[in-house]
Amino acid sequence: MNKKDQELIFELSQPGRIGYSLPELDVPEADLSVLLPAGYLREEEPELPEVSELDIMRHYTALSNRNHGVDSGFYPLGSCTMKYNPKINEDVARFEGFAHVHPLQQEETVQGAMELLYDLQEHLKEITGMDEVTLQPAAGAQGEWTGLMMIRAYHEENGDFNRTKVIVPDSAHGTNPASATVAGFETVTVKSGEDGLVDLEDLRRVADETTAALMLTNPNTLGLFEENILEIAEIIHGVGGKVYYDGANLNAVMSKARPGDMGFDVVHLNLHKTFTGPHGGGGPGSGPVGVKKDLIPYLPKPVLVKEEGVYRFDYNRPQSIGRVKPFYGNFGINVRAYTYIRSMGPDGLKAVTEYAVLNANYMMRRLAPYFDLPFNRHCKHEFVLSGKRQKKLGVRTLDIAKRLLDFGFHPPTIYFPLNVEECIMIEPTETESKETLDAFIDVMIQIAKEAEANPEIVQEAPHTTVIGRLDETAAARKPVLRYERELQNA
Ligand SMILES: *Cc1c(COP(=O)(O)O)cnc(C)c1O
Numbered sequence: 001m002n003k004k005d006q007e008l009i010f011e012l013s014q015p016g017r018i019g020y021s022l023p024e025l026d027v028p029e030a031d032l033s034v035l036l037p038a039g040y041l042r043e044e045e046p047e048l049p050e051v052s053e054l055d056i057m058r059h060y061t062a063l064s065n066r067n068h069g070v071d072s073g074f075y076p077l078g079s080c081t082m083k084y085n086p087k088i089n090e091d092v093a094r095f096e097g098f099a100h101v102h103p104l105q106q107e108e109t110v111q112g113a114m115e116l117l118y119d120l121q122e123h124l125k126e127i128t129g130m131d132e133v134t135l136q137p138a139a140g141a142q143g144e145w146t147g148l149m150m151i152r153a154y155h156e157e158n159g160d161f162n163r164t165k166v167i168v169p170d171s172a173h174g175t176n177p178a179s180a181t182v183a184g185f186e187t188v189t190v191k192s193g194e195d196g197l198v199d200l201e202d203l204r205r206v207a208d209e210t211t212a213a214l215m216l217t218n219p220n221t222l223g224l225f226e227e228n229i230l231e232i233a234e235i236i237h238g239v240g241g242k243v244y245y246d247g248a249n250l251n252a253v254m255s256k257a258r259p260g261d262m263g264f265d266v267v268h269l270n271l272h273k274t275f276t277g278p279h280g281g282g283g284p285g286s287g288p289v290g291v292k293k294d295l296i297p298y299l300p301k302p303v304l305v306k307e308e309g310v311y312r313f314d315y316n317r318p319q320s321i322g323r324v325k326p327f328y329g330n331f332g333i334n335v336r337a338y339t340y341i342r343s344m345g346p347d348g349l350k351a352v353t354e355y356a357v358l359n360a361n362y363m364m365r366r367l368a369p370y371f372d373l374p375f376n377r378h379c380k381h382e383f384v385l386s387g388k389r390q391k392k393l394g395v396r397t398l399d400i401a402k403r404l405l406d407f408g409f410h411p412p413t414i415y416f417p418l419n420v421e422e423c424i425m426i427e428p429t430e431t432e433s434k435e436t437l438d439a440f441i442d443v444m445i446q447i448a449k450e451a452e453a454n455p456e457i458v459q460e461a462p463h464t465t466v467i468g469r470l471d472e473t474a475a476a477r478k479p480v481l482r483y484e485r486e487l488q489n490a
Contacts, residue, residue, distance in 0.1 A: 097113070137300075139286075142287050142324065148213065163210055170190070218253070219381065224379060252381035254353045275336075277333040300325075373385060385426070
């Protein structure tokens with residue numbers, strides 16, 4: 001690594017050096033005091049780094065090369081994986097008619113954009129088996145909250161004010177109990193059995209007339225299909241509750257099975273996961289919510305409707321829970337999801353599901369001899385291993401994750417779900433080639449062997465990255481340590 005790459009842009013600074021060369025001004029310099037009141041104008045020049053054009057370009061190019069993204073390497077982060085980001089999506093999202101519409105434009109001038117949104121809703125209805133869909137929520141968690149608020153409005157409309165509880169399995173994604181709390185419910189945990197599936201006995205015990213809803217992911221967060229789903233839905237419906245489907249990751253069931261046919265009343269999807277929206281850095285997202293007939297009156301308003309070939313936002317929805325997002329969702333992400341669905345077609349989406357499941361099972365079977373496999377059964381789009389065997393040798397799952405960095409792989413999710421000791425959760429996705437899967441598997445096997453023969457190399461990893469093992473707590477609490485150190489030295 002070139003020393004210059006490691007320096008801060010401020011350290012590259014040389015007095016008087018500038019990054020451009022332009023002719024002298026031949027017009028008077030603008031009088032800023034005309035534009036801004038004097039009180040807002042700075043009195044002294046800001047302290048900016050003084051560098052040449054090449055220095056600044058090379059500095060940022062070098063920084064960008066340190067990033068890991070789905071375009072630079074394998075990203076098997078179970079459950080929240082960065083999935084496929086096809087480049088055709090970017091072309092379509094940049095069409096002038098999509099990129100330049102103003103959110104406050106009159107409806108009659110944006111009929112095309114509204115048609116795209118309406119058609120996307122229709123496709124999502126078909127994929128999920130729901131009766132109506134809203135595209136308003138901006139993320140999965142907001143979709144969850146929106147769905148729960150509709151369930152709440154439904155119960156209250158029925159005079160059912162005692163339904164204060166939302167049941168969530170112990171393997172659930174953390175946003176499920178969080179959304180339930182924000183929607184004003186109390187969460188009750190239902191245990192998973194030895195087989196990783198919802199324990200029906202325990203579910204019967206916790207489900208009662210105070211149950212507002214059960215939130216479930218199927219396949220669950222362990223990558224296992226809840227094969228008793230019809231019975232689970234029956235238990236909850238039997239006590240008057242609603243069944244909520246967390247469909248953030250639909251790669252294992254899309255075009256094969258529909259939440260609407262499994263007895264679910266509400267579903268949210270993450271268009272920024274399964275439906276290929278890029279979501280680096282936490283956004284932007286799109287978390288549409290689909291509902292069965294009973295819940296349609298409570299959908300967030302406005303509702304996008306089509307009447308005699310004309311698209312219109314309907315605000316006259318007296319039972320609506322209200323608006324959950326300004327305008328109508330994250331339009332750009334919805335354009336990308338629409339492009340993906342249309343370019344794949346139904347057979348393409350089915351192939352996605354088949355490859356996602358095949359890839360995960362292939363990887364699980366090849367790794368099973370080297371790691372503990374807590375649930376020895378077919379998985380869906382993801383699977384969990386346990387690093388228990390390695391822990392006995394003094395190598396923790398965190399060390400394994402760090403060692404993967406030495407080989408250029410983004411580590412999988414670790415220590416989640418909480419009900420598996422030393423958990424390693426892997427989602428390969430449908431888009432990776434067999435060569436990439438094999439390369440990752442070979443490295444995992446090598447690390448398992450190192451843990452036996454030479455544990456220090458794993459315990460002290462990473463060795464090849466720009467920054468070595470971080471103090472995880474300090475990294476979260478003091479992200480700009482170096483700058484602080486400089487202030488101290490000044
Ligand atoms: C990602 C994810 C969520 C949350 O989605 P956000 O868009 O990050 O809010 C919820 N549930 C599951 C299973 C997820 O994987």
